[in-house]
Amino acid sequence: MPGSLECWGAFAKAPNQAKFRTMMDGDSTPETNPEIPALPRTAEVAAFLAARMCHDxxxxxxxxxxxxxxxxxxxxxxxxxxxxxxxxxxxxxxxxLLSFTRVAFGASASAETFDPRELNKLTLGVFNHMRAQLDWQVEANAVNKPAARLLMNLAQMGGAALPTGGTATIRAVAEGASIAIAVEAVGPRARLRPEVLRGLAGEPLGDGLHGHWVQAYYVHLFTKDAGGRIFADVGDERVTFAATVPA
Incomplete structure (x- = not known):
C-alpha cells in the first residue's frame, strides 16, 4: 500500500466529484430554518444510541x-x-457485539491508545455475523481513541453498506501529525442510506431510521470534537469513507 491513502487524496483534491462531502474543520451545523428539524439534544442522542445498541x-x-x-x-x-x-x-x-460496542461506542475504561491488531479482532467478530468480508490493512502501530472509534464505526458502516456481500477494506496510515483513514466497501448493491449521509454531515434525521442515523451522527460529533474531517462518496457498487484525525 502506498505511503499515503490514494482515496483520501482524491477526495481532498476533487471535492466536486464526490456525490456527498462534508469537511468537519469548522462549524457544520445547518443554518437555522423553520423547515429543517432541530438537532437533537445530548439526552436524545444518548437515547438514540441506547436504542441502537438494544436493537443489535x-x-x-x-x-x-x-x-x-x-x-x-x-x-x-x-x-x-x-x-x-x-x-x-x-x-x-x-x-x-458487546466487545465491539464497548470500544466503538463506550469509554473503554481509561484506555487512550489502542493496538490496531486488537481493533481488527473486535471488528472481525462483528463481520463474522455479516455477509460482507473484512480486509484490514492498518499500518499504524497504535492509534488514539478518536482514530480507534473511527476505524471501528466506519468499518461497521462499510459492512452494513454491503447487504448482499462484498469486501470492506480498512486502511489507516500515520501522516505527520494526523492519522488518515479510508474504508472502501465494494460489492453488488452497495448503498448508503440517506439518513447515514445526513448524520455524517451533522444534520438532523428527518425521514429514515434513527438506528442508522445516530451512528453516523455520533461519528460526526466525536470526529469534529477531535479536530478531524470526514468525507463520504457513493458510487456504482462502491461506498467510500475517508477521514483524518490528529495523531
Whole structure:
C-alpha cells in the first residue's frame, strides 16, 4: 500500500466529484430554518444510541432464550442438538457485539491508545455475523481513541453498506501529525442510506431510521470534537469513507 491513502487524496483534491462531502474543520451545523428539524439534544442522542445498541443485542439474546425454551420443552427433546447450536452461536454473536460496542461506542475504561491488531479482532467478530468480508490493512502501530472509534464505526458502516456481500477494506496510515483513514466497501448493491449521509454531515434525521442515523451522527460529533474531517462518496457498487484525525 502506498505511503499515503490514494482515496483520501482524491477526495481532498476533487471535492466536486464526490456525490456527498462534508469537511468537519469548522462549524457544520445547518443554518437555522423553520423547515429543517432541530438537532437533537445530548439526552436524545444518548437515547438514540441506547436504542441502537438494544436493537443489535436483542436478536441474539432472544435466540438464546428460544434455545433454552427448546431444552426445557419435553416434546422437543429430539431438537436438543439444534437448541445447543442456537444457544452457542447466539452467545458468540452477543459477546462479539458487546466487545465491539464497548470500544466503538463506550469509554473503554481509561484506555487512550489502542493496538490496531486488537481493533481488527473486535471488528472481525462483528463481520463474522455479516455477509460482507473484512480486509484490514492498518499500518499504524497504535492509534488514539478518536482514530480507534473511527476505524471501528466506519468499518461497521462499510459492512452494513454491503447487504448482499462484498469486501470492506480498512486502511489507516500515520501522516505527520494526523492519522488518515479510508474504508472502501465494494460489492453488488452497495448503498448508503440517506439518513447515514445526513448524520455524517451533522444534520438532523428527518425521514429514515434513527438506528442508522445516530451512528453516523455520533461519528460526526466525536470526529469534529477531535479536530478531524470526514468525507463520504457513493458510487456504482462502491461506498467510500475517508477521514483524518490528529495523531
Amino acid at each position: 443485542f436483542i436478536s441474539p439474546a432472544s435466540a438464546i432464550v428460544s434455545g433454552l425454551d427448546l431444552l426445557d420443552d419435553p416434546s422437543a427433546q429430539d431438537m436438543k442438538e439444534d437448541a445447543m447450536n442456537l444457544i452457542a452461536g447466539s452467545a458468540r454473536k452477543l459477546t462479539d
